[in-house]
Each structure stands twice: as C-alpha cells, then as structure tokens.
Amino acid sequence: MALAPTAYCLWQRFLRFDPQDPVWPNRDRFVLSIGHASMLLYSLLHLTEVRAVSKDYESLGEVSVSLDAIKAFRQLDSRCPGHPEYRWTSGVETTTGPLGQGVATSVGMAIARQWLATRYNQKGFEDLFDFNVYALCGDGCMMEGISSEAASIAGHLRLSNLCWIYDNNHITIEGNTSLAFTEDVATRFIGYGWNVTRVGDANDLDMLARAFRNFQSTQNRPTLIIVDSHIGYGAPHKQDTSGAHGEPLGEDEVRLAKRNYGWPEDKKFYVPEGVYDHFRQGIGKRGRELRDAWFARIGEYRKVYPELADELFQMQHRQLPEGWDLDLPEFPADTKGLATRESSGKVLNAAAKRIPWLIGGSADLAPSTKTRITEEGAGDFSAENYGGRNFHFGIREHAMGAILNGMSLVKVRPFGSGFFIFVDYMRGAMRLSALMELPVIYVFTHDSIGVGEDGPTHQPIEHLAHMRSMPGLIVIRPADANEVREAWKVILQLHHEPAALVLTRQAVPTIDRTKYAPASGVARGAYILADAPGGDPEVILIGTGSEVALCLEAHEQLKKEGVRARVVSMPSWELFDDQDSDYRETVLPRHIKPRVSVEEASDFGWSKYTGSEGHNICIESFGASAPLKQLLKKFGFSAENVVAAAKSQIAKYQTEG
Numbered sequence: 001m002a003l004a005p006t007a008y009c010l011w012q013r014f015l016r017f018d019p020q021d022p023v024w025p026n027r028d029r030f031v032l033s034i035g036h037a038s039m040l041l042y043s044l045l046h047l048t049e050v051r052a053v054s055k056d057y058e059s060l061g062e063v064s065v066s067l068d069a070i071k072a073f074r075q076l077d078s079r080c081p082g083h084p085e086y087r088w089t090s091g092v093e094t095t096t097g098p099l100g101q102g103v104a105t106s107v108g109m110a111i112a113r114q115w116l117a118t119r120y121n122q123k124g125f126e127d128l129f130d131f132n133v134y135a136l137c138g139d140g141c142m143m144e145g146i147s148s149e150a151a152s153i154a155g156h157l158r159l160s161n162l163c164w165i166y167d168n169n170h171i172t173i174e175g176n177t178s179l180a181f182t183e184d185v186a187t188r189f190i191g192y193g194w195n196v197t198r199v200g201d202a203n204d205l206d207m208l209a210r211a212f213r214n215f216q217s218t219q220n221r222p223t224l225i226i227v228d229s230h231i232g233y234g235a236p237h238k239q240d241t242s243g244a245h246g247e248p249l250g251e252d253e254v255r256l257a258k259r260n261y262g263w264p265e266d267k268k269f270y271v272p273e274g275v276y277d278h279f280r281q282g283i284g285k286r287g288r289e290l291r292d293a294w295f296a297r298i299g300e301y302r303k304v305y306p307e308l309a310d311e312l313f314q315m316q317h318r319q320l321p322e323g324w325d326l327d328l329p330e331f332p333a334d335t336k337g338l339a340t341r342e343s344s345g346k347v348l349n350a351a352a353k354r355i356p357w358l359i360g361g362s363a364d365l366a367p368s369t370k371t372r373i374t375e376e377g378a379g380d381f382s383a384e385n386y387g388g389r390n391f392h393f394g395i396r397e398h399a400m401g402a403i404l405n406g407m408s409l410v411k412v413r414p415f416g417s418g419f420f421i422f423v424d425y426m427r428g429a430m431r432l433s434a435l436m437e438l439p440v441i442y443v444f445t446h447d448s449i450g451v452g453e454d455g456p457t458h459q460p461i462e463h464l465a466h467m468r469s470m471p472g473l474i475v476i477r478p479a480d481a482n483e484v485r486e487a488w489k490v491i492l493q494l495h496h497e498p499a500a501l502v503l504t505r506q507a508v509p510t511i512d513r514t515k516y517a518p519a520s521g522v523a524r525g526a527y528i529l530a531d532a533p534g535g536d537p538e539v540i541l542i543g544t545g546s547e548v549a550l551c552l553e554a555h556e557q558l559k560k561e562g563v564r565a566r567v568v569s570m571p572s573w574e575l576f577d578d579q580d581s582d583y584r585e586t587v588l589p590r591h592i593k594p595r596v597s598v599e600e601a602s603d604f605g606w607s608k609y610t611g612s613e614g615h616n617i618c619i620e621s622f623g624a625s626a627p628l629k630q631l632l633k634k635f636g637f638s639a640e641n642v643v644a645a646a647k648s649q650i651a652k653y654q655t656e657g
C-alpha cells in the first residue's frame with residue numbers, strides 16, 4: 001500500500017518496458033528486492049497486462065498474472081506464489097525473498113548491461129544496450145551484509161545505470177527499526193561513492209519523478225533514492241506498525257482503509273474502469289514503441305555487424321557458437337600430472353577463446369583458482385573498461401554469487417571462483433541460481449585436506465555433501481586433467497542448471513587412457529575406469545577427484561593378489577543419477593555388494609552407492625594443518641587402506657553369503 005505511488009511513478013512514467021514483450025533484451029529491469037511485498041509486483045504485472053512467455057521466450061498471448069491468479073495468491077499453482085519467482089511468472093526479473101539478494105542481483109544486471117554495451121554498441125548503434133536497472137529494497141535488505149558488499153562494488157564500478165529505491169519505513173517484523181538499526185544509510189552510501197537523494201513523502205509523485213530524473217542524469221555513479229514511507233498507509237490502526245508487515249489487515253480494517261482512500265468499501269479485487277487503459281497509454285505505449293524501434297534497429301545492425309548480431313542471438317538463446325569445443329586440450333598420460341585447477345585454467349581459456357560472452361572472475365583468488373582469461377585483449381572489467389572479461393569481485397563471495405545470477409539473467413555466461421571452503425559464504429546466492437535454473441558456473445579449488453598446511457579453516461569436509469544436496473545444482477569433482485576437459489564440456493552445454501566444478505590445489509596424475517577407460521564417461525556422472533578380467537568384480541572401488549588415483553593404485557595391487565576389483569570414477573552424483581537404470585546397473589550392479597568409496601570429505605550420503613554395509617573411507621573431523629603427506633597418513637588415505645577395506649568388504653559378504 002505504502003509503495004504503490006513509488007511503483008506507479010516508476011512504471012508509468014519512466015520504466016522502458018513493453019508489457020507485450022517482457023523479455024525484450026534492452027528493457028529496463030525492475031527488481032523487487034523486498035520479495036515479501038510480492039503483491040505489489042503482481043499488481044503491476046496485472047494492471048499493465050504483462051504477457052506470459054514460454055520457456056523458449058515466445059509470447060503466449062495470455063496475461064501473465066490474471067485477476068484469478070491474484071485471488072489465488074499463495075495457493076498451489078497460482079502464478080502469484082508467496083514470493084516472486086523467476087521462470088514461473090513472466091515479468092518477474094529475478095526470484096526474491098531472501099532479503100538482500102535482489103539488490104545484489106541487480107548489480108550483476110547493471111554490470112552485464114555495461115559489458116554488453118561495450119561489446120555490442122557499435123558505431124551508428126551507440127544505444128543498442130542502454131537499459132537501466134531499478135531495485136526496490138527495504139530495511140531488511142539494508143541490514144543484510146550482502147547489500148553492503150554489492151553496494152560497495154557497484155560504487156567502485158561507478159554503475160550509473162543502477163538505481164536502488166530504499167523504502168525507509170522504519171518497520172521490520174519485530175517492530176521499529178530502532179530495535180536494531182540506527183546507522184545513517186545515506187552517509188553509508190555516500191561513502192560507497194553513490195549519488196544519494198531523498199523523497200520525504202512516498203505519496204508525492206512529483207518529488208518521486210524528480211528523484212528518478214535525478215538518477216537518469218547522474219553520470220559515473222549509482223543512485224540511491226531514500227523514500228520515507230508509512231507501512232500500511234491508509235489503514236487507520238495498522239499504519240506505521242509491524243502489524244502491517246506480516247498479518248492480514250482484517251475485514252474491518254480493510255473497510256476503513258478503503259474509506260480513507262475514497263474507494264467503494266464493498267468491492268473486492270476491484271479495478272475501476274479506465275485503469276487498464278491508463279497503463280496502456282503510459283508504460284504500454286512507451287514500451288511498445290521503444291521495443292519496436294529496438295527490433296527495427298537490430299535488423300539494421302545485423303546488416304552492418306552480422307557476426308556480432310549472431311553472437312547476440314546465440315547468447316540470448318543460451319546457445320554456443322559453432323566450433324566452441326574445437327580447441328579444448330587433450331592431456332597426455334603423466335604419472336606426475338598436474339592439479340585439476342591447472343588443467344581447468346587451460347580448458348577454460350580454450351573455451352573462452354571461442355565463446356566471447358564467457359566472462360567471469362574471482363573473489364580475489366584468481367591467481368589460485370586459475371580462472372584468469374589470459375587471451376590478448378581479454379582485459380579486466382573496471383569502471384574504466386566495461387569491456388573487460390576478467391572480473392575482480394573483491395573479497396565478497398556472497399555478492400559475487402548474486403552478481404553472477406544477475407549477469408546470467410541478462411544472458412551472458414558468467415563464472416565465479418574461489419576456494420571451495422568459502423562456498424559457505426555464498427550459498428544463499430547459489431541456491432537462488434539453482435531455484436531460478438540459471439546456468440551459472442562456479443569454479444571451486446582447494447577442494448579437500450589436499451590444501452595441507454592451511455589447516456581446518458581451509459579444508460572443506462561437509463561441503464561436497466552440502467552442494468550435492470542442493471536440488472538442480474550439478475557438482476563435478478574430476479579426477480584428472482582429461483576429466484576436467486570433459487567436465488567443462490558438460491558444464492558449458494547446460495542450459496538450466498548451475499554447476500560447481502570442484503578442483504584440487506595439488507597435482508594429480510593424468511590417467512593413462514590407453515590402459516583405462518576414456519574420460520568421456522564424465523558426461524554420465526560415473527563410469528567404469530578399470531575392471532578386472534575374468535567375470536564379475538568381487539569388489540567395487542568408487543572414487544572421486546584426487547582419490548581416483550588411489551583407487552587405481554589399490555586396483556593394481558589387488559590384481560597382483562588375484563582379487564578382481566572394479567574402479568568406478570564418479571565425478572558427479574547428479575549426472576549419474578540422471579542416467580537410465582540400465583546404465584546405472586552396468587556400472588554398479590545390484591548383486592555386487594562389496595563396495596568401498598574413497599573421498600577426502602564427509603561420508604554423508606555415500607551409502608546411497610555403497611549400501612548400508614559398504615565401507616566409506618572419509619573424514620569425520622575438521623582436518624588438520626600439516627604437509628599433505630602427513631595428513632594422508634593421519635586420515636587413512638593410502639592404497640594399502642583401500643586394499644584392506646576392499647578385502648574386508650569381500651570377506652564380510654563371503655561370511656554372510
């Protein structure tokens with residue numbers, strides 16, 4: 001209720017958005033960071049008659065949010081779920097609800113726009129990409145740390161196409177913000193290098209319009225508009241109270257509020273005559289004209305810059321350019337090998353050469369994660385060079401996650417990297433990438449106790465289990481350089497899933513593929529790497545990442561002793577679970593019960609593959625600080641231990657059998 005004038009002013013007078021084509025690439029973005037105020041967005045989508053769009057970005061003709069959908073607010077299958085959901089409701093630019101995510105995501109959108117503009121706004125087409133990004137946020141967003149990270153980098157990057165509107169109503173769930181929030185938000189944002197402006201009365205449309213014009217004319221920095229508002233405006237007993245936040249006003253209070261507004265008191269879900277038409281004449285007309293003009297221009301653009309136009313088409317449809325995988329390297333067998341982070345850097349660079357919109361960076365760890373695009377001219381993304389392909393997110397993992405989401409929503413192909421342990425700091429954003437089905441790429445290195453001396457604070461233990469438990473996220477922990485190549489191949493072809501590539505800091509042998517199975521098995525999640533001749537194996541050894549080499553060593557030793565062991569390399573549970581049952585049965589036949597898993601991490605979940613009686617060689621503590629050799633000994637990661645576990649598994653079932 002309180003924000004209706006703000007939203008009205010922005011949408012009706014300023015937003016360059018065509019309700020008939022809500023996916024037009026150069027539309028202004030509107031992000032409702034206060035996801036709990038979803039009805040504000042649903043009302044806007046309804047009143048402006050935004051059309052529904054299919055998964056293939058085709059307009060379906062029908063409206064996105066009907067009055068019936070609004071009547072079924074928060075009910076099963078309604079287009080109006082509790083919080084706005086990207087993909088589910090056309091016109092929703094990003095899923096919001098966890099406070100702070102929306103504003104941080106908006107920074108990614110603004111960044112992507114600058115990048116697109118630099119690459120694609122060519123001579124004669126200087127305004128091809130010039131959209132603005134607006135985000136509406138509240139006290140909760142301001143309190144969340146992620147908004148500080150995001151605002152800090154937005155200020156640093158001088159994103160003048162970014163406007164946050166802060167609903168300064170002094171109310172959160174527990175009561176007045178004086179309970180927990182007394183900082184001076186305006187000063188804080190001035191400190192970040194933002195343009196800060198104020199609207200003292202949320203009902204003053206002229207003041208609001210002036211603030212938006214102020215934003216539009218501000219160069220070289222983002223804008224924060226602080227709007228002083230009254231929650232539950234017009235509800236006589238609930239206005240300015242936390243009661244207006246979370247509970248329905250109640251029949252009587254609604255009646256009184258309607259009386260205050262001069263509204264018919266008995267009418268429900270009432271849209272007075274002329275309202276739809278009013279929006280058609282405002283945002284509708286403006287948006288349609290801008291959108292049509294843009295598509296006419298892109299037709300001209302195609303004639304002058306056909307290659308760039310092709311790129312745009314492919315990017316917007318999440319396709320890859322022809323020949324994208326031609327340069328991906330093959331790695332020769334090598335017992336010494338190289339760290340998977342190293343091979344990943346090589347593969348990434350080979351792919352980046354062919355996919356210009358594959359862009360990304362790190363939270364200050366690129367020299368360690370090997371994610372730098374080294375190609376000549378790749379450059380660094382900065383306020384002075386919005387065309388750079390290497391991003392410096394700073395030590396801000398959580399905001400990096402949300403920024404990657406925002407970039408992906410604008411359809412570039414973003415990657416972000418860091419130490420695997422710090423996944424803890426960005427999980428909130430990663431979860432939204434999975435929920436939104438965005439093909440964001442996370443490159444995580446230093447994946448285990450293999451980091452050695454850095455010790456328990458830097459040694460991931462429960463993180464693989466944690467990541468694997470996230471619906472929709474593909475986790476891949478490749479065993480060697482060639483598995484890394486295959487993993488990247490899989491990841492780059494994903495359309496709807498984010499992926500986490502989990503890599504070692506330390507060298508691992510490059511497996512001899514003339515002796516063992518080809519690495520292409522990665523695409524199936526798990527594959528038989530080595531088998532023993534002479535019928536069914538007696539035991540199956542399952543390893544991931546750096547532990548696959550250990551399994552192979554054990555396999556050779558067992559072979560010498562006449563024990564038939566199979567080695568299954570299992571880089572990705574998700575990809576394996578996705579295979580048909582015949583394939584899964586071929587790799588892990590039901591009747592072969594003796595099984596050993598080897599992974600330098602928590603064994604949480606492994607019984608799914610090894611059974612309740614299987615043996616999981618794992619780590620159940622927080623690791624330790626020491627040279628890797630000592631750690632491997634301490635935690636039992638040796639071929640002898642794998643051999644012993646294999647034998648005891650065989651013995652166990654022989655006794656039982």
Ligand SMILES: Cc1ncc(C[n+]2csc(CCOP(=O)(O)OP(=O)(O)O)c2C)c(N)n1
Pocket residue numbers: 034036037097098099100137138139140141144169171172173231245
């Ligand atoms: C990360 C996160 N923590 C907690 C919540 C639960 N929550 C929803 S709304 C809200 C209060 C938000 O206050 P404010 O942003 O000022 O919104 P207002 O009450 O003014 O509408 C809280 C704590 C949430 N949605 N996200």
Ligand SMILES: [Mg+2]
Pocket residue numbers: 138139140167168169170171172
């Ligand atoms: Mg508030």
